[in-house]
Amino acid sequence: MIRHSKPNLKRADLVSVLENLVSDNIADGAMVRDFEKAFCEFHGQKGGGAVAVGSGLDALFFGLRALGIGPGDEVILPSYLPPAPYLAVRHTGAAPVICDIGPDYAASAESARARITDRTRAIIVAHLFGLPADMAALSELGMPLIEDCAQALGARYRGELVGNAGRFSFYSFHASKMITTGYGGMFFSRDTRLAAAVRDMRSYSTREDLEPAWNSNITDFQAAMGINQLKSLPRFIEQRRRIADIYTQHCIQAHMDIPPNYEERENVFYRYPIRVRHSLKDAIEYLRKNAVEGKSPVAKPLHKMLGLAPDEYPESEKAFLKTLSIPIYPALLNREAEYIAKLAAHIQ
Numbered sequence: 001m002i003r004h005s006k007p008n009l010k011r012a013d014l015v016s017v018l019e020n021l022v023s024d025n026i027a028d029g030a031m032v033r034d035f036e037k038a039f040c041e042f043h044g045q046k047g048g049g050a051v052a053v054g055s056g057l058d059a060l061f062f063g064l065r066a067l068g069i070g071p072g073d074e075v076i077l078p079s080y081l082p083p084a085p086y087l088a089v090r091h092t093g094a095a096p097v098i099c100d101i102g103p104d105y106a107a108s109a110e111s112a113r114a115r116i117t118d119r120t121r122a123i124i125v126a127h128l129f130g131l132p133a134d135m136a137a138l139s140e141l142g143m144p145l146i147e148d149c150a151q152a153l154g155a156r157y158r159g160e161l162v163g164n165a166g167r168f169s170f171y172s173f174h175a176s177k178m179i180t181t182g183y184g185g186m187f188f189s190r191d192t193r194l195a196a197a198v199r200d201m202r203s204y205s206t207r208e209d210l211e212p213a214w215n216s217n218i219t220d221f222q223a224a225m226g227i228n229q230l231k232s233l234p235r236f237i238e239q240r241r242r243i244a245d246i247y248t249q250h251c252i253q254a255h256m257d258i259p260p261n262y263e264e265r266e267n268v269f270y271r272y273p274i275r276v277r278h279s280l281k282d283a284i285e286y287l288r289k290n291a292v293e294g295k296s297p298v299a300k301p302l303h304k305m306l307g308l309a310p311d312e313y314p315e316s317e318k319a320f321l322k323t324l325s326i327p328i329y330p331a332l333l334n335r336e337a338e339y340i341a342k343l344a345a346h347i348q
Contacts, residue, residue, distance in 0.1 A: 005176035031220035056172030056185035066197035106133030127152035130270035179229035250341035297325035
């Protein structure tokens with residue numbers, strides 16, 4: 001069975017972890033600070049705007065609190081999204097407000113605009129599947145933007161790395177993500193004051209007050225892997241694009257609906273979503289019978305979890321019913337990608 005997702009770990013990753021494990025400092029120490037520094041430098045920032053935390057959800061939660069968002073406030077986010085951003089907003093006491101998506105799977109500026117009230121404090125913009133959202137259109141709404149880069153580390157919008165445009169951005173390093181530390185996440189902002197506030201919330205062991213704080217650190221050996229993985233990211237992206245080219249060639253010939261392409265947006269292809277014409281369930285079963293794991297990339301949109309009217313979220317509903325994700329990751333072999341592409345071209 002060709003798996004849907006797979007981490008890309010090499011000997012250098014293992015060596016970096018083992019070297020740290022035999023050192024005297026394996027908790028939140030120098031290696032974590034080095035990882036945060038490397039993350040800032042990757043985004044072209046020399047200051048201390050990156051804070052490594054236990055998960056992407058924690059990174060968003062801390063960032064929202066640092067902005068002062070809480071009870072009585074509203075945060076807009078798209079329906080077609082994993083539940084973590086919704087949960088992070090709820091954890092602050094603020095109200096998540098759900099909008100629809102556009103053809104790029106990101107928040108629709110038109111739908112978001114219709115949901116802005118005098119209580120709206122921010123809009124969460126997810127660069128889903130590695131494809132940057134239309135930041136220009138969303139910026140015109142005049143609201144602070146928070147970038148969900150969990151699936152888009154290394155993607156660019158108009159030449160600029162995603163994560164640099166919003167008030168802050170957050171990342172996940174789960175095993176299936178663009179780079180991995182097993183679990184873990186990162187808060188990032190060019191506003192060093194926000195980063196300092198998040199760092200202050202991240203740990204309570206050295207504090208001299210009882211202000212709210214959480215133990216959400218990563219270990220030095222996770223950070224050691226993260227540093228090495230970040231160095232490999234350009235190669236990972238190149239390999240993902242190579243596989244995407246194989247899929248695109250076959251799927252275009254079969255007149256299939258493939259990931260949208262925009263001249264000003266550089267996709268890193270965290271996922272390769274295609275639209276089926278008929279039954280998504282049948283398509284997944286067809287792949288399974290041929291030893292390939294396909295998935296619905298978002299298990300259940302937020303509007304369906306919340307029991308909201310489907311006709312208010314037509315694009316999210318369509319994506320939920322028709323979008324199939326096929327395997328794409330750096331460890332996938334060319335012959336495997338060719339095999340998957342030929343299978344996908346026969347899906348109706």
